[in-house]
Amino acid sequence: MTHHVLHMPCDEAAVRRLRVGDTVTLEDWLFGIRDATQIAMFDKGRNVRLDLRGHAVVHTAPNVKRVAPSPDAPVGYAPLCVGTTTSMRMERFTEPLMRDHGVRLIIGKGGLGPASAEAFRRYGGAYLAVVGGAAALETTWIAAIEDVDLDDLNPESLWKFRVRGFGPLLVAMDSHGGSLYATVGERVADRRAAALAVLGATD
Amino acid sequence: MQLDLAEIEEIAKLLYIRALKLLPDDIKDGFMRLQRAETDPTGRSLLATMVENIAVAERDDNLLCQDTGIPIYNITIGRDVAFDGTALKEAIRRGCERATREHPLRSSVVHPITRKNEHTSCGIRVPVLHFDFDDRPETVEIEMIPKGSGSENGSFLRMLVPADGVAAVKRFVIDRVIEAGGKVCPPTIVGVGVGGTSDLCMHLAKIAATRALGSVCTDPEGAKLEAELSAAVNMLGIGPQGLGGDSTAFAVHVETAATHITMNPVAVNIQCHSARRARATITPGGVAFGF
Numbered sequence: 001m002t003h004h005v006l007h008m009p010c011d012e013a014a015v016r017r018l019r020v021g022d023t024v025t026l027e028d029w030l031f032g033i034r035d036a037t038q039i040a041m042f043d044k045g046r047n048v049r050l051d052l053r054g055h056a057v058v059h060t061a062p063n064v065k066r067v068a069p070s071p072d073a074p075v076g077y078a079p080l081c082v083g084t085t086t087s088m089r090m091e092r093f094t095e096p097l098m099r100d101h102g103v104r105l106i107i108g109k110g111g112l113g114p115a116s117a118e119a120f121r122r123y124g125g126a127y128l129a130v131v132g133g134a135a136a137l138e139t140t141w142i143a144a145i146e147d148v149d150l151d152d153l154n155p156e157s158l159w160k161f162r163v164r165g166f167g168p169l170l171v172a173m174d175s176h177g178g179s180l181y182a183t184v185g186e187r188v189a190d191r192r193a194a195a196l197a198v199l200g201a202t203d
Numbered sequence: 204m205q206l207d208l209a210e211i212e213e214i215a216k217l218l219y220i221r222a223l224k225l226l227p228d229d230i231k232d233g234f235m236r237l238q239r240a241e242t243d244p245t246g247r248s249l250l251a252t253m254v255e256n257i258a259v260a261e262r263d264d265n266l267l268c269q270d271t272g273i274p275i276y277n278i279t280i281g282r283d284v285a286f287d288g289t290a291l292k293e294a295i296r297r298g299c300e301r302a303t304r305e306h307p308l309r310s311s312v313v314h315p316i317t318r319k320n321e322h323t324s325c326g327i328r329v330p331v332l333h334f335d336f337d338d339r340p341e342t343v344e345i346e347m348i349p350k351g352s353g354s355e356n357g358s359f360l361r362m363l364v365p366a367d368g369v370a371a372v373k374r375f376v377i378d379r380v381i382e383a384g385g386k387v388c389p390p391t392i393v394g395v396g397v398g399g400t401s402d403l404c405m406h407l408a409k410i411a412a413t414r415a416l417g418s419v420c421t422d423p424e425g426a427k428l429e430a431e432l433s434a435a436v437n438m439l440g441i442g443p444q445g446l447g448g449d450s451t452a453f454a455v456h457v458e459t460a461a462t463h464i465t466m467n468p469v470a471v472n473i474q475c476h477s478a479r480r481a482r483a484t485i486t487p488g489g490v491a492f493g494f
Contacts, residue, residue, distance in 0.1 A: 061269070062309065063269055063309040064309075065307055081265055081266040081269045081309075082269060083268050083270065085270065085352075085353065086352075086356070086387075109385065109388065109444060110353070110387075110444070110445055131253060131256070131443075131444060132388040132444060133256070133267065133268045133388050133475055133476055134253055134255075134256035134268075135266060135267065135270075136256050136259040136260035136265040136266065137252065137255060137256040137259045139265060140263070154320075154322075170245070180447070181384070181385065181446075183447075184385075184441065184445060187440050187447070188439050188440055188441055189381075192378075192381060192439065194438055195377055195435040195439055196377060198434065198435050198438065199373040199374075199377070199431055199432070199435050200370065200373075201370035201373040201374050201377075
């Protein structure tokens with residue numbers, strides 16, 4: 001179990017070093033992305049202005065406040081509460097995010113499936129688990145909203161966050177085929193019969 | 204007692220914000236209970252982070268979770284209360300809109316077909332309003348529940364038949380908890396509806412999922428079932444966030460309703476670990492806020 005501090009953006013070698021069970025803290029930059037953002041990008045063909053190459057994206061739609069633009073709020077948005085949503089709804093977007101936009105890391109909760117695991121293996125990526133529902137804490141890791149794209153999709157815009165010590169995050173899926181969710185899933189399947197037996201409800 | 208609608212509007216606003224920031228004491232106690240029992244190192248670490256988050260939200264006066272949810276208001280009206288029902292519904296809706304605009308909160312509510320967000324947390328038939336009546340004199344109680352989507356997407360209904368028996372009801376609950384895995388932000392409260400019509404069954408599951416921890420189903424048969432299921436789901440090893448551990452659910456809650464001779468419906472609705480709710484009790488003496 002190794003702890004990694006990654007200054008974003010990072011290269012493929014840095015991501016290939018991550019192994020399931022390691023922890024990661026991100027520094028500098030992080031992008032926020034969500035269902036509607038990726039439907040717009042991949043199903044409706046909308047172009048994005050922001051460059052995601054080598055970056056991490058977090059599955060989020062933050063609570064924000066409109067403020068006067070300043071060095072702390074360059075695009076006139078202040079973060080109020082930034083948390084993480086369930087990743088699995090966005091499973092089919094991992095491959096194009098990595099292939100077409102060069103995204104390296106996906107941060108989310110609840111895990112991703114086999115198609116994402118294959119994309120992580122092929123392109124060199126990983127899934128970092130953050131504690132879902134712990135948004136007040138997560139917000140303290142966000143320094144500012146640096147930029148925003150697809151602003152009409154608010155709150156599901158493409159957000160660029162400046163971050164400070166974003167983590168620790170748990171490497172839950174790596175580029176070598178490892179997935180904590182798959183491991184836990186196999187164990188749960190094994191225990192199902194015992195739970196049903198206790199209930200007198202065996203198949 | 205005549206209901207003051209300006210006051211109701213203000214209460215509806217305050218309840219939404221309060222629910223998003225302060226976790227009920229019974230849920231905090233539930234975390235302590237799970238922390239004492241959790242044996243998995245990852246599970247222990249994740250539970251500690253969740254507990255830390257509750258303290259950070261209180262310290263920073265911030266939302267516990269970024270998901271402001273679908274707003275639900277449960278209104279219970281006692282005896283000798285005078286009110287204009289239509290105006291009451293409008294007042295609650297205005298309070299919900301004002302919380303969203305004035306705090307401000309992320310509006311998580313969109314039109315189901317156009318996906319347009321009005322940025323008011325309101326829309327067609329939302330906020331969800333439920334009215335009930337009880338025999339408390341001159342008392343109105345409003346419970347507010349911001350229902351997060353991660354756990355609400357863990358909702359399931361099966362119209363089983365009588366020949367399937369109670370065993371199939373139990374299997375359905377276990378299999379849906381497995382299917383939901385980490386997506387519903389465990390540890391959860393698993394709400395189970397048994398009986399009724401299809402819509403009532405689903406509603407029972409929601410009542411069960413949002414009941415306080417430590418409460419018991421008033422139907423002894425339901426109470427027996429929820430005790431059995433509570434023990435069984437925590438044998439599965441799904442754990443906090445689906446990353447493994449003993450703490451899959453705080454509890455399984457069951458609610459029952461009579462059903463048809465040909466029917467055996469079961470529904471599951473799940474509440475995440477950010478099991479938020481807030482309550483206001485209005486009497487001639489004033490307003491008391493709680494959980």
